[in-house]
Amino acid sequence: xxxxxxxxxxxxxxxxxxxxxxxxxxxxxxxxxxxxxxxxxxxxxxxxxxxxxxxxxxxxxxxxxxxxxxxxxxxxxxxxxxxxxxxxxxxxxxxxxxxxxxxxxxxxxxxxxxxxxxxxxxxxxxxxxxxxxxxxxxxxxxxxxxxxxxxxxxxxxxxxxxxxxxxxxxxxxxxxxxxxxxxxxxxxxxxxxxxxxxxxxxxxxxxxxxxxxxxxxxxxxxxxxxxxxxxxxxxxxxxxxxxxxxxxxxxxxxxxxxxxxxxxxxxxxxxxxxxxxxxxxxxxxxxxxxxxxxxxxxxxxxxxxxxxxxxxxxxxxxxxxxxxxxxxxxxxxxxxxxxxxxxxxxxxxxxxxxxxxxxxxxxxxxxxxxxxxxxxxxxxxxxxxxxxxxxxxxxxxxxxxxxxxxxxxxxxxxxxxxxxxxxxxxxx
Numbered sequence: 001x002x003x004x005x006x007x008x009x010x011x012x013x014x015x016x017x018x019x020x021x022x023x024x025x026x027x028x029x030x031x032x033x034x035x036x037x038x039x040x041x042x043x044x045x046x047x048x049x050x051x052x053x054x055x056x057x058x059x060x061x062x063x064x065x066x067x068x069x070x071x072x073x074x075x076x077x078x079x080x081x082x083x084x085x086x087x088x089x090x091x092x093x094x095x096x097x098x099x100x101x102x103x104x105x106x107x108x109x110x111x112x113x114x115x116x117x118x119x120x121x122x123x124x125x126x127x128x129x130x131x132x133x134x135x136x137x138x139x140x141x142x143x144x145x146x147x148x149x150x151x152x153x154x155x156x157x158x159x160x161x162x163x164x165x166x167x168x169x170x171x172x173x174x175x176x177x178x179x180x181x182x183x184x185x186x187x188x189x190x191x192x193x194x195x196x197x198x199x200x201x202x203x204x205x206x207x208x209x210x211x212x213x214x215x216x217x218x219x220x221x222x223x224x225x226x227x228x229x230x231x232x233x234x235x236x237x238x239x240x241x242x243x244x245x246x247x248x249x250x251x252x253x254x255x256x257x258x259x260x261x262x263x264x265x266x267x268x269x270x271x272x273x274x275x276x277x278x279x280x281x282x283x284x285x286x287x288x289x290x291x292x293x294x295x296x297x298x299x300x301x302x303x304x305x306x307x308x309x310x311x312x313x314x315x316x317x318x319x320x321x322x323x324x325x326x327x328x329x330x331x332x333x334x335x336x337x338x339x340x341x342x343x344x345x346x347x348x349x350x351x352x353x354x355x356x357x358x359x360x361x362x363x364x365x366x367x368x369x370x371x372x373x374x375x376x377x378x379x380x381x382x383x384x385x386x387x388x389x390x391x392x393x394x395x396x397x398x399x400x401x402x403x404x405x406x407x408x409x410x411x412x413x414x415x416x417x418x419x420x421x422x423x424x425x426x427x428x
Contacts, residue, residue: 038239041219045243048215052208054286055092057129059201063090063194064106064130070190071108077156078107079187080147081164082171085364086191088287093127101143101171107154115147144174151179162187192369196361197383202288203407206363206385209246209285210405210416213292216240217279218427224277224298230255230269237281246283246290254278259295260399262356262391273299276398282366289366291387292417293403294426301423305400308392309423312400315339315390316419319358319372323388323406323413329376333358336390345392352394359387362405384408388415 067090071079081087081104083095091112095102102124103115111131116124118136125134135150137143151157160183163172176184198206220237230253241249258265259278271277280293295312297305315336322335336358340346346353359372362385370378372386389403404417418428 038236039223041222042236042240042243045215045219045240047243047245048208048212049245049285052204052285053201054205055201057092059199060090060092060130064112066194067106067190068108070193071106071162074162074185074189075160076108076162076185076187076190077159077182078105078151078154079162079164079190080105080151080167080171080175081187081191082167084164084166085368086164086166086195089191089195089364091128091130093124093129095124095127097168099170101137101147101174103143103147103167103171105147105150105154105156107151107156110154113150113154115143115150117143142174142178144171144178147175148178151182157182159183160185162190164188164191195363196369197381198363198385198407199383202363203385205286205288206290206405206407207416209283209288209290210292212244212246212285213241213282213290214417214427215244216246216283217281217292217294219243220279221277221294221296221426224271226271226273226298228271230258230264233271233277233279237279241281241283244283246285249281249283251279251281253280254399257396257398260351260393260395260397262393262399262401271298274302275299276305276400278399278401280401280403287364289362289364290416291362291366291403291405293389293401294420295400295402295423296420296426297423305398306423308394308398309400311340311343312390312392312402313420315354315392316388316402316404319388319390320406320413320415323380323386323408325380325382325408325412327380329370329372329378329380329386330374332372332380332388333374333376336388340390340392353392354390355393356391358390359406361386380408382408382410385416 083097100117105113113133115135118138121136135146137146162185164187219240233253234251237251238249252264255269255271256275258269259276275298278295282290318339319332319336322332340354349355357373361368361370385407387405391401393399404415406413420426421428
């Protein structure tokens, strides 16, 4: 894979200072750059994508069947989905959401149906593998009337209609205008009821993308040197993720005091001996995401750094131990938080301490259900995947985050990646 290099602005991802997110293909690009600019540990990486297949249509067909069972259980007539992750999950169709309505209706029974701008019909039919009923609307017509007609013909207009959570308001409002007697409800019990529970094929993709990310981490950490900036480290990690074959790579970096900011700081940072190095990064493989954080020290750790790192590791261990089948998601958060507050940090979300939830679900989206946070009483079940990342933030000193993602097997929780062994041994 050809790699080129560029420098990313701190505003590349709003709200994540010092982060960068790339488009499809996952490779930094700028004219005149040369892959030879990167250090040998990164240049020596090779693609790791062979042997793992993307999700096949047979699996998507089973997903649609499960969705229809859940629609019936929820006593909905249908659910409506716009372009986004759920549309790809069920159908494989990738479509840019614009002001022109493009939608999928999954009825409780019968064939799925589509609503599409008329001038896009030919392209849509090239992409659509499920359902032959594609209803079009001209530029001077109402797409919501067409969608309402589709729902009526499926016998769904008289009962509650589930709306996927990412459907935009103007579509909800238009549908409400065309079907004033219909109740609009949440489709989340259906979409989350499918997407939260990963299949063996999904787990295989997530395991491989995790392995790819760890390989990129190892190569990147081998390039640490005095005077490098957070952007140098970020660029190197992005290049490493591209070298192993990752799509849409991203990276967050915190050096020294800036490591206390969970999503990075806008302040200039240069690595010096004794600094904490926090790197949070991931990429995608066939649409499935990784998310891993490693924290180490450049040079010899102080006792304070080593003690806080060890506390963070105990909190991560406590969360893992609590993630047993049948436990509540909030129990996992509470277990990690108790270790940290018992050591004198916090309490609650106060800093110094753990300022955010302990974890988030992961799959086709980097953040998705289930969320590992106080108040979430959902029971942990086989197939769920989520991060275990109880940060300890100490503003003015440093921050420590260890993040590995968990999948729940029939026998209980397992990590996709091996945990760090010690502050100076980020890779077991």
